[in-house]
Amino acid sequence: DIQMTQSPSSLSASVGDRVTITCQASQDISNYLNWYQLKPGKAPKLLIYDASNLETGVPSRFTGRGSGTVFIFTISSLQPEDIATYYCQQYDTLPYTFGQGTKLAIK
């Protein structure tokens, strides 16, 4: 199985800050990577697909980049409503696998 290593596992930032999360795959997954936002009591929300494509309706402050094994997710200006846990997921090879998540808090 492809292992997805996400870092950091948690981070605290101020409103307006730029936030970056990294996801590393144990093997080349091309650009077959999703980023999700998960809030308590809610279903996962797809933010980014194919590593860098913004899902319809998602604010443009969310961006993704990368290919191969290293992927970067960025929130350009953190908003209070962005408090959540963020996950990457590879869908290059079954079984599809998630990173361990990054819990984002407001400083």
Place this chain on the structure above:
Amino acid sequence: QMQLVQSGPEVKKPGTSVKVSCKASGFTFTSAAMQWVRQAHGQRLEWIGWIAVGSTNTNYAQKFQGRVTITRDVSTSTAYMELSSLRSDDTAVYYCAAGSGIWGQGTLVTVSS
């Protein structure tokens, strides 16, 4: 609108089985692969398995091999995930998703004696 509606919460005894349903509407059910994911309280998202687009091909995470069965009924646009030999650590919210972008609301499965 495109949506997936899952069945209600379940409380099960250890060793028994649970079958969660996921009914699709607003999109072509046979055009999307369906994946199942769970999250135990405070834990990470965990991928359970998947059923292919327009076929009965399935793939399961090794952890669940032999205990999980994912099926789909095209006539009712409904997917199912059955998990057997339940243990207390199977207590979690179970989600279905069509592709990556359409998710069900989640079903809480509690396993307790």
